[in-house]
Amino acid sequence: TTTTTTASTTTAASTQMSPEVVALLQQAVALMDNGDFAQAVPLLADAVLAEPANTLALYFAATASIRTGDKRLAHNYVKPLVALDPSYQTITMYTALLEELGLDNELCEQFRMLFELIVDDPRIVGEDPTEVAFHLKAWLLALRRQGLRDEASRVFFTMKKALGSELVPFDDPFHLPRYFERGLQAKPVWSMDDIPELVIMETNWATVLGELKTFLQNQPGSTWNLEGDEELVATEGSDGTRGWSEAKLFEHGKFVGVADQFPATCALIRQLPSVVDLIKGAAVSGQVTFLRLAPGASLKAHAGAANSRLTAHLGLITPDGPVLRVANETLQWQRGKVTVFDDSFDHEVHHRGTEARIVLYMSLWHPDLVARHGLQPNPRVHTHDEL
Numbered sequence: 001t002t003t004t005t006t007a008s009t010t011t012a013a014s015t016q017m018s019p020e021v022v023a024l025l026q027q028a029v030a031l032m033d034n035g036d037f038a039q040a041v042p043l044l045a046d047a048v049l050a051e052p053a054n055t056l057a058l059y060f061a062a063t064a065s066i067r068t069g070d071k072r073l074a075h076n077y078v079k080p081l082v083a084l085d086p087s088y089q090t091i092t093m094y095t096a097l098l099e100e101l102g103l104d105n106e107l108c109e110q111f112r113m114l115f116e117l118i119v120d121d122p123r124i125v126g127e128d129p130t131e132v133a134f135h136l137k138a139w140l141l142a143l144r145r146q147g148l149r150d151e152a153s154r155v156f157f158t159m160k161k162a163l164g165s166e167l168v169p170f171d172d173p174f175h176l177p178r179y180f181e182r183g184l185q186a187k188p189v190w191s192m193d194d195i196p197e198l199v200i201m202e203t204n205w206a207t208v209l210g211e212l213k214t215f216l217q218n219q220p221g222s223t224w225n226l227e228g229d230e231e232l233v234a235t236e237g238s239d240g241t242r243g244w245s246e247a248k249l250f251e252h253g254k255f256v257g258v259a260d261q262f263p264a265t266c267a268l269i270r271q272l273p274s275v276v277d278l279i280k281g282a283a284v285s286g287q288v289t290f291l292r293l294a295p296g297a298s299l300k301a302h303a304g305a306a307n308s309r310l311t312a313h314l315g316l317i318t319p320d321g322p323v324l325r326v327a328n329e330t331l332q333w334q335r336g337k338v339t340v341f342d343d344s345f346d347h348e349v350h351h352r353g354t355e356a357r358i359v360l361y362m363s364l365w366h367p368d369l370v371a372r373h374g375l376q377p378n379p380r381v382h383t384h385d386e387l
Helices: 003-012 019-033 037-050 055-067 071-084 088-101 104-120 130-145 149-163 196-203 205-218 263-269 367-373
Strands: 233-235 244-251 287-293 298-302 309-317 322-326 329-331 338-341 347-351 357-365
Touching: 019 037, 019 055, 037 055, 055 071, 055 088, 071 088, 088 104, 088 130, 104 130, 104 149, 130 149, 130 298, 196 205, 196 309, 196 338, 196 357, 205 263, 205 309, 244 263, 322 338, 357 367
Parallel strands: none
Antiparallel strands: 233 298, 244 287, 287 357, 298 347, 309 338, 309 357, 322 329, 322 347
């Protein structure tokens, strides 16, 4: 919600406020409309101090604090705001903030309140029906992060019954895509028999590992970054490095990042139509990237946004210690072997070993979607000047 949209509310509600607070809010809103949230924060703090039960002042103060990146300060405003005004808008603001702060216990209580509103009137979520799946996914993951697996399953089936298959289209309490393509086989772990084109990666794993070793010898540690998903890292590496990092080769239907340093690997990737080619003109969501997991690191329980893709990992540097849980299945990586799973199922990773693990991560189209629509050659890939 933009401040411009809500600014008119300041005038509408001014009869219930002191003139001093009205003036403070009007000054703050003018600053926020110009993008100056930092200067608005102290004005809004004064407004809340003068009228602690003023929901408009609390809302603007929370918004400005979020926009300046001060999530703890925002929490101080949103918590009383929700107590005064437990509406869909304020609770969803609160849940988003609690997720970023990692306050799962408080988050679950807010989701309980939120779904009471949704069950009472599903239209409250607006025009996008995937909002329900988005919130339900976050609630179930928060429960499981606290070890409350049975409670998560109970919540899932209760909401499925209350809201129906249109709003909760998936049938497994571990399967949590926001964007759900109907009619696709759903299982957490897949076999190489399901995706035979990936055999070429197992056959040539030593070639990929050879290029990776050369890269590791020649590149500084700063080459390994992570674009997004930082909030999924529960613990960083015990060796002083980032818990989870990557060196990217392919994204958005084209070679990117350090691809020019992996010519043989990229030649193999070109031979994976489910990875590089298009469906209805679109590239698969995801990447091909080397993923490094530091010893001692762990990733929180999470799930991908869509069931239209699968995830494959080619094991390259696979010491003892790292474990992947997908739904109720536990997996370990093996050097030279491909592990395939559906990342729209709840999954998490823990590394209890002493050496870094590195895999080649590949996003690929779901085979049922390929059978349904067919693949179109990607012209950006099937030319030798792409790299």
